[in-house]
Amino acid sequence: MIFAFRSAGLNAVLFVKDLKVNIVLMGCPGAGKGTQSAKLQDVFHLKHISTGDVLRAEIASGSALGKEIAGIINKGNLVPDELMISILEKIVKATDKGIIFDGFPRTVAQAKALDEMMKRLQREITEVVMIELPESEVVSRIASRRQCRKCGEILHVAPDAPASSACPVCGGELYTRPDDTPERVKHRLEVYHTETLPVKNFYQNSGKYVEINGNQTPEQVFEDIVRVLKKVK
Template sequence: MLNLVLFGPPGAGKGTQSEKLIEKYQLVHISTGDLFRAHIKGQTELGQQVSQIIADGNLVPDSITIAMLEEEIKKNPQAKGFIFDGFPRTVGQAEALDAFMASIGEEISGVVALDVTEEELTQRIAKRQEISGRADDAADKLKKRIEEYFSKTIHVLPYYEGQGKLSKVNGIGDIDTIFASLTAVVDSYKA
């Protein structure tokens, strides 16, 4: 089974590249952002909690996020693999994900980090916000999310680097060029 973590700050292109990876490798996409938005839209109890946490610009607690991920994985027993988008964001989450994957006889095959400058991120998210109107793209929330990534989330990379599972790909440029770089890395995980 091919299990990937696609890593990068808000606006790095994780969603765009995930779609292409899913199609090529027939993976099940698990995006914590999509899970959160689905619960918010469905106005579930969890969605109401998550809505307030996100509105405040904070990260959703590990316990809520991990429970949702486990539920999604269990819904797909015939999957060829999974691509995790937006998770893990802390070393604690990475450890919990590894423990859960081990409990079902699996592991993370590799972690691909999309490298994008802060200037490029700001431009991309401003454009995305104009198009989608997503509340989590508002300027003040965006700044907080990018700061959160560079101050906290980025520390997950050494965890995977220590396992020999981390690869970095330049996330600036043509979408198809970035995808070609990504597939070269993913194919090396399958070898």
Template sequence: MRLVVFGRQGAGKGTQSARLAAHFDAPHISTGDMLREAAAAGTPIGLEAKGYMDAGRLLPDEVMLGVVEERLAQPDVLEHGFLLDGFPRTLGQAEALLGITEVDVAVNLEVPEEVVIERISSRRVCKGCGRIYSVAEPPSTNWTCDTCGGEVVQRPDDTSDAVAARLATYQAETIPAVHWFDTKGLLVTVDGVGTPDEVAERLIAAVEARLAERR
């Protein structure tokens, strides 16, 4: 199983990617997590990635492709396939990916912009332990974490201006890659609004239906 998952920030892409990967027994490759781990470990690629991320920029395509190509050559991928989460992010990366491997299905987890803006801008996070709250479901006393007593705040990245900027980048850079997979006949679009269980069921059914068509 070789899967690519697309979705706007706040669409639940990370959660659903993990569930899909578990269902299809394929390694979940989150390029964001890989880069953060590499940066924390201080590897050359990690330090280069950190420079770009700290400046709020996307890594150059050739750097990202090198990272992904190396990961796709690992034994677990050769045996079980992969689920790519966070790559490709641009049309250039999409074209390059199909130059190094085949892809069975590209999933587009569709959640409207206004829904993700509402989800993210109402999110609040404990500075101590990272527990997630929301304006609708705050801690029981005065924005103090129920778990650790830490201060519960809005992250600077979660303000509606910051979210709008990232959504505009997604629209300009990533949507062309999504459309490109559609022109290849590889795209399945799934409604991502609902509980995590509902969305996971929908996703698995849609991917299985597409695989059955292709057999």
């Protein structure tokens, strides 16, 4: 299917078929990976694979694999790379769309395992997009983030918004997730930088790595990502 996409900041209309790129989308917590993944999925008909969502869905299914994953996570352990790769391989096998990997890989070992898995499926990672964001902006963004207990919608509120603010979507109660407190955010950033730098270096050496300025509006960030994808052969 051929369709046209126009954005106010782009000078030309971009005509594409379903884009067969396989993207690793990187970025610190709050960088907007989820927002950009949703846009890319809709516009380019890509398959968005968020490892967090995949694991939660497997656990919720009540399958034997889901119970195994729940047992690992409930003990405070990380899902082993081999198990994570086998789950991802099953999903990739089931689609002929281009892929957005969101939240994976987090280590060089995972990046190498992902490359090997894609080769087995006669595919490859075509682009690695890093959404860069200053730490001060990360803390500010996440501190303003609230989730609805009823519908699960994630929203950003003004710093002086009352604690009793209601979800504009369904009227449910908004709350701050435990991981979104300033203290937890700073710890998550420390872990992120420790884990991500080697992965960043790994992909820079592959020639597929590009950085996007995340300190812009979501629309501007998306336009920059589109420009990158237009150059992919």
